[in-house]
Amino acid sequence: EGDLEHGFVWAGQVMGLINDVPTVKELLERIVVDAERVLRATGNM
Structure with missing residues (x-):
């Protein structure tokens, strides 16, 4: 609402990093x- 003293100014900074909002299934996949991929790249430590 434009109230910089009581609002969350920093909350919008992350918006540029969000490309999509996947379903839980998509996120887990x-x-x-x-x-x-990480395990293959590290030789299955």
Whole structure:
């Protein structure tokens, strides 16, 4: 509402980093794919 003293000015700074809002299923699938990629890249520590 424009009240800089009582509002959250910093809350909007993250907006530039958000590309989409996935479903929980999509998010979990992405996490699994990323984890598998990291494990392969590190030689399955």
